[in-house]
Amino acid sequence: MNKKIRTEAVDQLFDAILSLQDREECYAFFEDVCTINEILSLSQRYEVARMLREKRTYLDIAEKIGASTATISRVNRSLNYGNDGYDMVLNRLKED
Secondary structure (H helix, E strand, C coil): CCHHHCCHHHHHHHHHHHCCCCHHHHHHHHHHHCCHHHHHHHHHHHHHHHHHHCCCCHHHHHHHHCCCHHHHHHHHHHHHHCCCHHHHHHHHHHHC
């Protein structure tokens, strides 16, 4: 894990996120904290990760959701060499 992001301010942000109780609270908080494009970029990366785990091709992903091959490659690198954050969440949501 990147130690540079482990700061008190980031801890406070994550604590704030963990305090959110439902999707509407998430919308309210994230619309205040992020730009619309930032939210859409985050959601696109998550969708790319989900599709990569479904064994979809780069071309299929790019055509379906408009992600660039650079974004798809970056997400793929995180899936293969990252901290398993995507897989942790994808597996939890698959169980629901």
